[in-house]
Amino acid sequence: MTVNRRISVAPMMDWTDRHDRYFLRQISRHTLLYTEMVTTGAIIHGGVERHLRYNDAEHPIALQLGGSDPDDLARACEIANGYAYDEINLNCGCPSDRVQNGAFGACLMGTPDIVADCVKAMIGASDAPVTVKNRIGIDDQEDYPSLKRFTETVANAGCKTFIVHARKAWLNGLSPKENREVPPLKYELVYRLKQDFPELEILINGGIKTLDETEQHLEHVDGVMIGREAYQNPYILADVDRRFYGDDVKPLTRHQVVEAMIPYIEQHLTEENATIGHVTRHMLGLFQQMRGAKQWRRYLSENAHRKGAGTEVVREALALVPELDDEALSA
Structure with missing residues (x-):
């Protein structure tokens, strides 16, 4: 099945659990929903059912994985195959201390060759399409050249879809909360990425609060991922199906x-x-x-x-x- 990623809700730790996703599905039938990030260790060594189960009504649904070892990521994908997710996503954007200590998340922006190896292993093991969610860069990386290099390297490994949070992640000096708000949004870099890689599916994420803004972004990229606004003001999704999927079924009040x-x-x-x-x-x-x-x-x-x-x-x-x-x- 082809996944329609035109509109999606971002994976958010402690927020987008199975209960939240079921709730959001009552508001929009078509929006792609993401799990919280689940580490490979939690799947391989933890309670698989607790981390991976969901209600069938949640489809379309994507599983986001956190990890940096290709073998572990492949094993996690093999286990996830039993749960029939519509997509498996690799987290290359989370800046939390826990993620940094595990050398994954946003840290991976500095090692595109490792990400390429991870993606290759995941594609070989997963029944679902594999995507990557990343930042425009980390720390003192030059802005666009580093992003372009990262995208090209990972795309050559087989990844065709990139969800780009249009902010840098500062791994030193900013808290995870500050990393969601302080680094400036540079949407134009994501637009440029789509221009340079027209064959890839490029989605944009970061600071998007209205469906009017969403429409404007869709003039430049293939899809829009909404984050905190979809959690704090979930009824924003009520008009998504009509505006972006051509579905005239009246939403629930x-x-x-x-x-x-x-x-x-x-x-x-x-x-x-x-x-x-x-x-x-x-x-x-x-x-x-x-x-x-x-x-x-x-x-x-x-x-x-x-x-x-x-x-x-x-x-x-x-x-x-x-x-x-x-x-x-x-x-």
Whole structure:
């Protein structure tokens, strides 16, 4: 199956878990969703089911792997084949200390030959297409020449899709949070990459907050990956299917999205040590900029983790938000 990457939601640690992805799927049927980064060690030596399982409704879904050893990455891909992900993505952009200590993530921007070996091994082992997510550079690398060299080297190993976060990663001196905000966005470098490699699929990521911005980027690249905005204001995805996939099926209203989550939460509560907060923490931004949004967030935050809390908490929180017939789609 060909993966349509026109619009996707970025992999985000502690955010894009299986509960969040199921929730986002109620809002958009076509947006490509990514897992949190999962390290090869967690798959090979950890609880495979815990790290790789998902609900079939989440398709299309991509698994993002973290690692720098070709053999380990190939083994992780072989294991992931049993879960039928639509894509396997190699993380070459995360700047966290944990990633740096493991010599993967954004560190790999400095070693394109190693990334090429990793990609080659992954392609040989994976049933799904293999892609790379990277930054425009790290530290004192010259901007475009290094990015072009990295792309060319990895493309020669067989990678045809690159998702480029249009910021450098400063591995020394900036925290992971600062690395998402401080280095300037240089969208023009990603546009130039597409011009120089028209045969490759180039997606852009970083600081994109509206669907109007998304449309503007699509004049220059093949796809747009939305990150924090899709988490903090998830209903931004409600008009994606119509605007970017030609799907005229009317999206669920915000209230209907909540109702659609009730059976899922009830099922989740049958699992050991489950709480409704595992799911509802991802739903706090659903009514962003709507009347009752603050009450919704507060009620869920204060009551989701109380002992014995069930879906009645979600319904009580929903009753605090007026239901509008003309719920505006986020632009």
